[in-house]
Amino acid sequence: MRKSGTIILLVIVALVFAIGYLLTDSLFESLIEDTATELNGALVEIDDFDFSLAGPKMRWQRLQVTDPANTMQNKIETGLVEFNLEFWPLLSGKFIIENFELSGIKTGTARETDGAIPIQEKEEGDKESVISSTQKKLNDQVKEETGFDLSKLSQKVNVDSIVSLLKLQSPEKIDAARKSVEQNYSKWQEKISALNPEKEITEIQGQIKSIDVKKVKDLDSFNKALSAIKKVKGNIDKLDKDYRSTKKEFSTDYSGASSVLGQIDEWVKDDYKQAMALAKLPDFSTQSIAKMLFGKKIVNQVNEYLGYIGTARGYLNKIPSSKKEPDPPRLKGQDIYFPSDNARPDFWLQKMALSGNLSQDMPLSGTVTDISSDPKMIGKPVDINISGSSKSRSYGLAGQLNYLDSIPRENFSIDYNGFAITDLELSKSAYLPTAIKKGNGFIKASLNMRGDNFDGKIKFTSAQVAFAFADEKPSGKLASIVRDVFNGTKEVNVDVILKGRKDNLVFAVKSNLDEKLGNAFKAAAGKEIEQAKEKIRKKIDKEVAAKKAEVEKLIAENKKKLEAELQKYQAKIDAQKEELEKKKKAIEDEKKKLGKKVTDKLKGLFKP
Amino acid sequence: MFPLQFLGKLITILHSGATPSQIAGGFILGMIIGLTPFWSLHNLLVLLLIIILNVNIAIAIASTALFSLFAYLLDPLFHSFGYFLLVDLSFMQGIYMTLYNIPIIALSRFNNTVVMGSLVTSLILLIPVFIMVKNGVIKYRENVLARFEKLKVVKAIKGTKIYGWYAKYAEWRA
Structure with a gap:
């Protein structure tokens, strides 16, 4: 010691x-x-x-x-x-x-210093979660709408420059189609030539000629001639059948060749779409306007809630398993957990009681229960209940984060009624309002998640609305039309739908402003836009019309030629058929004559 | 540089007045700290033992440094061995569960594969290494040190006044 x-x-x-x-x-x-x-x-x-x-x-x-x-x-x-x-x-x-x-x-108190932190870059190899990829997709959807520039409505569209920039796909495709039509023609020409029935017809002609009516003198010779006719008829029928089958095949194949014309129309349509994209001509669909006005605000709000869910799920994924990690970091190892029935998680906030004021001095209170590092261990989901009311206003938030099963489930519902809106930021457009200056708002929203599946609805209504614009006075006709629409609107209804999976997400925003604005835009600038569209369409049609006509003509001509060829051979077969019929008739006539002679002879024999 | 320093330190210790048991004791306690992750509760206990028990602290430090290198190299083996002890030994599960739910013990990180694997390894090595080191020191002192002391050069140095002062200083330090 x-x-x-x-x-x-x-x-x-x-x-x-x-x-x-x-x-x-x-x-x-x-x-x-x-x-x-x-x-x-x-x-x-x-x-x-x-x-x-x-x-x-x-x-x-x-x-x-x-x-x-x-x-x-x-x-x-x-x-x-x-x-x-x-x-x-x-x-x-x-x-x-x-x-x-x-x-x-x-909530919403001012800070003395900036609370920003440096953006942390994601480590390479980090997997993108369902939540983060959905947030990204939602942001992209709203970003896309910023490309919808209303100022374009008042701009002239230079159709020539668009067409010169445009690389039309259809002319090349039509040329290729023409080649294919020509090849098809050659193929049929060869096929029909190979089936040339001249030789067979000559043989049949010889066979018909060899049947000599004059030789029919008795019943035996009649029977012989008749069987020869039957044989020739069989040959003609076979030839006829072969030709009919070829003709049928030809007609089917050529109807396929004609469908090329329908394809040409599709190619032209694609070129037209490409030209529209290049011209960036606005689409007056109501979705784009509603998304542009409210999209960012909504997406930010939804993403905030998704962020909470993502954080909760992130911690859920950190609950360790006893499966062996093949290669943990050196000197770190792997923790193995031995929870007993009465074990408690590393962190457990059993009940959090909240009270305070929401913005605009509305008191609120509520509880959040069972926040834990291992919900399965305590067997309880996280429950959130916060509410408050004041005069004509009320607020309620209920939510549950349930990680007790293998599939995580979260749901939130919010009811916020009668709140005053002041300077609610909307878009940064020079034409559309930048904010709702004042008004009363009502929100009813729900967001349910089960694994990768989303189902969310938001209904926002505001009354007694007054909009604020970037400039005091509208500049130009279009801006003044837009302003008239907004100044004449006192109630705004917005419906948002968010549903699907991360790879198939539907995010739709509808508002009563959509139709009003859409109509106003169409009235103001729609005509010009439609004219520009028509001009582009004509330009494209002009480029491809001649080529299309050539192919059309080629198909029709080739068909005609081949049909004529087939018809020519058919006529020869028919002629042989006719000849054979004549012969048959002549033989039958001979048989009748022969019959009369025998009868006369018999009558003479029995005369008294 | 490190091996030479370590060797120098080792020779100094072997030539010092420390007993073979003190050297072997310091060596094995240092080995535990070196082989196991440093920030573990059991290492606090080992540190206390190094301070309280009359073991050679210098050799404990040197041993810690030496076995830290081994620990880094053997880490995958410790992880596998620890996993086997913690998961595959089914009859131990009840004991682990009890230990895991006892306050303080849970902080020992015994449930970590590397901590468990390396700690059990060092405990297995404890007695053999102690005996080996102790015998090694005895043998060294009997054979090598005795011959070294008999060298004329050494005798000449030991006869100088400077060495006399150094010897007194070393005695005082001890």
């Missing part, structure tokens, strides 16, 4: 306790701040954090959660917060909080 060592040890222990006592608060504070900042995507700050082993309890004077969308503003700010932790679980590294009261919550 080393005496000096024991003394050194006691000194070290005393030092560790002293430093621990002095630094625990700062260590805990920075640990919580860093974790929360990472989750929030913007700075989270705690003032005067205090951790005491007596209790044990934690408290802080102020909590500021920066709004990631506006880093000079706090999304949430709280006053004094104090809560107790369970002691024994702490010694196992578990944070179990029974009751957590968060009072004096304020």
Whole structure:
């Protein structure tokens, strides 16, 4: 036993306790701040954090959660917060909080400093989650609409320059089709020539000639002639059958060749579409206007909720499994968990009671229960219930994050009625309103997720609306029409649908402004746009019409020639048929004469 | 540079007044710290033992450095061995579950594959390595050190005044 060592040890222990006592608060504070900042995507700050082993309890004077969308503003700010932790679980590294009261919550408070954090680049190989890819897709959908530039409505479209830039696909395709038609013609010509029946017809002619009617003098010779006729008839019928079958085949094949004309029309249509895309002529579909006006705002809101779901799911994925990791980082290993029936998760906030004010001094209160690092272990989903009302306004948020089964499920529903709208930002267009200056709003929204499937609906209604524009006075005819539409609108209804899977996502926005605006735009600029479209169409038609006509003509001519050829041979066969019929008739006449002679002879024999 | 320094340190220790048991004790305690991940609860206990017990601290430090290298190289083996101990030994599951739910023990990270694998390995090696090192030191001192002391050059150096002062200083330090 080393005496000096024991003394050194006691000194070290005393030092560790002293430093621990002095630094625990700062260590805990920075640990919580860093974790929360990472989750929030913007700075989270705690003032005067205090951790005491007596209790044990934690408290802080102020909590500021920066709004990631506006880093000079706090999304949430709280006053004094104090809560107790369970002691024994702490010694196992578990944070179990029974009751957590968060009072004096304020939203949208101004920050003294910027709460932005440097954007963290994703590590290579990081898998994109369902949530993040959906958020990206939604952002892309709204981004696409920014290409819808209303100023284009008042611009002249230079059709010639568009057509010169355009690389038409149909002429080349028509040329290829023409070659194919020519090849087809050659193929049939060869086939028909190969079937030339001259030789057979000559043979048949000889066979018919060899049947001599004068030789029919008795019944025996009559029978012989008749069987010769039957034989020739069989040959003619076979020839006729072959020709009819070839003719049928030809007619089927050539009707296929005629379908090339239908294809040409499709190619021309494609060229027309390409020209429209190049000209960027606006589409007056109501979707584009509604998306442009409200899309970004809605997408930001939806993405915020998806972000919460993504964070929750991200933590869910971190719940370790006992399956062996093949290659964990060096010296890190893999943790194996041995939870018992009564085990508790590493973190469990059993009940969080919230109270405070939503913007515009509306009191709200509610609870969030069972936030835990392992929901399956506690067997309970996270339940969120927050509500508040004041005079004619009311707010209600209910949600559940259920990770008890193998498929994660989340649902949120929000009812926010009668809130005052002031300066609600819309678009940055020079023509459309930049914001709703004032009005009363009503929102009813729901978002349900089950694994990769989304089903969300948002209904936003606002009454007594007044819009704000970038410029005081409208510049130009179009701007003044748009302004008239908005000034004459006092109620706005927006319906949003978000459903499907990440790879087949439907995001649709409809609004009562759509039809009004669409009609106004059509009235103002629709005629010019339609004229430009017509001009482009004519230009394309002109380029391809001659080629198309050539192919049409070629098909018709070839068909005619080949049909004439087939008809010529058919006529020869028919002539032989006729000749044979004549012969047959002559033989039958001879038979009749022969019959009369025999009868006369018999009558003479029996005369008295 | 490191092997030469380590060798130099080792020779100095072997030539010092420390007993073979003190050297072997320091060596095996340093081996535990070196082989297992440093920030583990059991290493705090090992550190306390190094400070309290009369083992050679210098050799413990040198041993920690040496076995840290081995630990890095053997990490995949420790992971596999730890996984086998924690998961594949089904009869141990009840004990692990009990330990896992005992406060403080849970903080020991015994449920980590590398911690478990390396700790059990070092515990298995503990006694053989202690005996080996102790015998090695004894043999070295009997054979090599005795011959070294008999060298004329050494005797000449030891006869100088400077060495006398150094010997007194070393005695005082000890």
